[in-house]
Amino acid sequence: MADLILKDVVKSYGDVNVLKDINLDIETGELIVFVGPSGCGKSTLLRMIAGLEKITDGTLSIDGQVMNDVPPAQRGIAMVFQTYALYPHMTVRDNMAFALNIAGKSKDEINAAVGGAAEKLQLGPYLDRLPKELSGGQRQRVAIGRAIVRDPKVYLFDEPLSNLDAALRVATRIEIAQLKEQMPDSTMIYVTHDQVEAMTLASRIVVLANRGIAQVGSPLELYERPRNTFVAQFIGSPAMNLLGGKIVGTGDITTLELADGAGQITSNYPSRSEDMGAEVQVGIRPEDMIATEDDNYAFAGKVDITEALGEVTQLYFSAPRPGEDTDTVIAKLHGIHRGLRGQHVKMTGAPDKVHVFRDGISLHHR
Amino acid sequence: MSPLLQGIITILVGVFGCVGYFYAANLVLDKVIFPARGPHAGRNINRATAVRPWLFLFPAIAILGIYLVYPVVGSFVRSLYNRAGDEFIGAGNYATLSGDPGFQTALFNNALWVLFVPAAATFIGLVVAQLTDRLSWGNIAKSLIFMPMAISFVGASLIWKFVYAGDPDIGIINAVRDVIGLSPVDPVQIPFWNNFFLMFILVWIQTGFAMVILSAALRGIPEETIEAAIIDGANPFQLFFKIKVPQIMGTIVVVWTTITILVLKVFDIVYTMTGGNFGTDILPSYMMSFMFRDDGRATAVAVVIMVVVLPVMVWNIRQAQKEMR
The missing domain is CATH 1.10.3720.10 (MetI-like)
Structure with missing residues (x-):
């Protein structure tokens, strides 16, 4: 139904560009998550789609119609706000019916739409209550219901779970996922800074950083094949370790020598002959680090701190390392490992789990 | 005395008089009337706590009483008397x-x-x-x-x-x-x-x-x-x-x-x-x-x-x- 296309979109306040070169095609039925650090412009981008912020340059089209100057109410969108934004003086029923009343819909039509949404969200018993008489989770459901009754082409969610406590957040996240399954034809755009929400909900994730799109892809694509060091470190927790190194063998398999390692390790990323001798950053996720006794390894260091969580044991290695300006190296080993603290340990990664970045860009994505 | 000086003295006396009253009243309550020692220390502390709010409210209640409540009552009583104020005429004024x-x-x-x-x-x-x-x-x-x-x-x-x-x-x-x-x-x-x-x-x-x-x-x-x-x-x-x-x-x-x-x-x-x-x-x-x-x-x-x-x-x-x- 609704293809949403952003083409060369720019947002600037005066001379300051907050977003530039935003190009994105969103297909009907997708659940797209905008994720990024605070201040990356993800909410601004969402508000531009909603029509609450002007688009400085470029075009936004929904279903082939350019929407730059169309008022928000006529764009076929509905938005769910972080703070719920319920009308405090109206009952749940009136909150949900407000848009339809404004549009001059008949009473029967309004009752049917509100009733349907209330049933979908189990809000039936609360229809005659005021927002202040509801819990946080119920308020957020009303906000979602207010969006549903308008039957929009595109749903916009602006950090809808941030104001809920941890347990409710998980429950509501699952409710949103189920809601999406009930409405396979509706497109949803969801902004969050929480990567767990992004990974679990998204059909595709858009990572925003440095005023632009860092990478677009399915959650596992971003995890397995991050395009650049930013995405590599942003997706996954704890963040991917980046180690200094040099390419010493090119081809379908790249051979590397690492500053803190010994001998040579390999990565399944292919490299070109001109990469020979290039300084690169080698990325290995903490959960992909393997302890080894081999003479070829990626990293060796003294274990400063161990965190035994039962299911995993996290090792923190001494940092900073001489001449390196990177974060502490972390390894996450499965199961229980006793007596590693203070030990000198050699770590490496399997060839298919070793990422190589030249000038910040993954060899895979060149 | 110049009005300015009078004003300043009034302010000083008013402010420090209040502070002084609260401090002195509190001290008398805690040290003299209900001292927190001796055989009834616990009971005395409870009583002092019960009395303290009234002690602090007293100036406000007294002043409001004299300048607000008394005139209201006084006016009402006066309205029940005749023009000269020497004869009780009940609701006569209201009837007029x-x-x-x-x-x-x-x-x-x-x-x-x-x-x-x-x-x-x-x-x-x-x-x-x-x-x-x-x-x-x-x-x-x-x-x-x-x-x-x-x-x-x-x-x-x-x-x-x-x-x-x-x-x-x-x-x-x-x-x-x-x-x-x-x-x-x-x-x-x-x-x-x-x-x-x-x-x-x-x-x-x-x-x-x-x-x-x-x-x-x-x-x-x-x-x-x-x-x-x-x-x-x-x-x-x-x-x-x-x-x-x-x-x-x-x-x-x-x-x-x-x-x-x-x-x-x-x-x-x-x-x-x-x-x-x-x-x-x-x-x-x-x-x-x-x-x-x-x-x-x-x-x-x-x-x-x-x-x-x-x-x-x-x-x-x-x-x-x-x-x-």
């Missing part, structure tokens, strides 16, 4: 009042004031608060509209005497009439409508008050509810009347009732402009016309005014407390 056409006019006019002034001042204040909110020169406009608040009622009345003046070279109304070839009129002598010319002076003064309070309330409305309504398709009028106004209804009521109470107390404007002539009397000015001549009737009017204000006052305080929560 209810039969007096002058009192009926004053009561009717006062009702007009109570209906019109708060409504007009609140409504204009609300509209101005909304309209000036997004303007670059909105703050200047607000300052101008707020300024009459700083003028005394008598001063404001004098200003409006010029506006309403019969000489076309002075009064703006008659200047306009002069230009279109009409003969001068005296607005404060037009029966019935002259009341509204007087009321407008108070509206002019009070609009600034309403505007400032309502402007702050409008800014307190969560921006998201407005954005949500924009997405829901509300036009600016629907946004204002269906989303914004209901959310600040509590504040509107407080402003409205506050002005209502003020209206029931204002006599300066009528006194200055017409002296209650031409059918413009209201209860306070009617009361003034009997003061010192027939204190029995004057105090009876004062009691009537208090009875009328009381319910509005209670409602006002209730609303204000609800707003604070």
Whole structure:
């Protein structure tokens, strides 16, 4: 139904560009998550789609119609706000019916739409209550219901779970996922800074950083094949370790020598002959680090701190390392490992789990 | 002694006198009357804690009692006596009042004031608060509209005497009439409508008050509810009347009732402009016309005014407390 296309979109306040070169095609039925650090412009981008912020340059089209100057109410969108934004003086029923009343819909039509949404969200018993008489989770459901009754082409969610406590957040996240399954034809755009929400909900994730799109892809694509060091470190927790190194063998398999390692390790990323001798950053996720006794390894260091969580044991290695300006190296080993603290340990990664970045860009994505 | 020095000494004595009273009273309570030692230390501490609030409240209660409660009771008692104050006549003054056409006019006019002034001042204040909110020169406009608040009622009345003046070279109304070839009129002598010319002076003064309070309330409305309504398709009028106004209804009521109470107390404007002539009397000015001549009737009017204000006052305080929560 609704293809949403952003083409060369720019947002600037005066001379300051907050977003530039935003190009994105969103297909009907997708659940797209905008994720990024605070201040990356993800909410601004969402508000531009909603029509609450002007688009400085470029075009936004929904279903082939350019929407730059169309008022928000006529764009076929509905938005769910972080703070719920319920009308405090109206009952749940009136909150949900407000848009339809404004549009001059008949009473029967309004009752049917509100009733349907209330049933979908189990809000039936609360229809005659005021927002202040509801819990946080119920308020957020009303906000979602207010969006549903308008039957929009595109749903916009602006950090809808941030104001809920941890347990409710998980429950509501699952409710949103189920809601999406009930409405396979509706497109949803969801902004969050929480990567767990992004990974679990998204059909595709858009990572925003440095005023632009860092990478677009399915959650596992971003995890397995991050395009650049930013995405590599942003997706996954704890963040991917980046180690200094040099390419010493090119081809379908790249051979590397690492500053803190010994001998040579390999990565399944292919490299070109001109990469020979290039300084690169080698990325290995903490959960992909393997302890080894081999003479070829990626990293060796003294274990400063161990965190035994039962299911995993996290090792923190001494940092900073001489001449390196990177974060502490972390390894996450499965199961229980006793007596590693203070030990000198050699770590490496399997060839298919070793990422190589030249000038910040993954060899895979060149 | 110079008045300045007197003022400074009064302030010092007042402030340090209070501090001294609280400190000394507390000390006496804790060390002398209920000392926290000896065989009954625990009981003494409990008793001191129970007494302490009353000790601290005592100055306020005493002063309010002498200057507020006693005059109310005294006035009521006085209103039951005759003109000279030497003969008890029961409800006689009230009976005279209810039969007096002058009192009926004053009561009717006062009702007009109570209906019109708060409504007009609140409504204009609300509209101005909304309209000036997004303007670059909105703050200047607000300052101008707020300024009459700083003028005394008598001063404001004098200003409006010029506006309403019969000489076309002075009064703006008659200047306009002069230009279109009409003969001068005296607005404060037009029966019935002259009341509204007087009321407008108070509206002019009070609009600034309403505007400032309502402007702050409008800014307190969560921006998201407005954005949500924009997405829901509300036009600016629907946004204002269906989303914004209901959310600040509590504040509107407080402003409205506050002005209502003020209206029931204002006599300066009528006194200055017409002296209650031409059918413009209201209860306070009617009361003034009997003061010192027939204190029995004057105090009876004062009691009537208090009875009328009381319910509005209670409602006002209730609303204000609800707003604070």
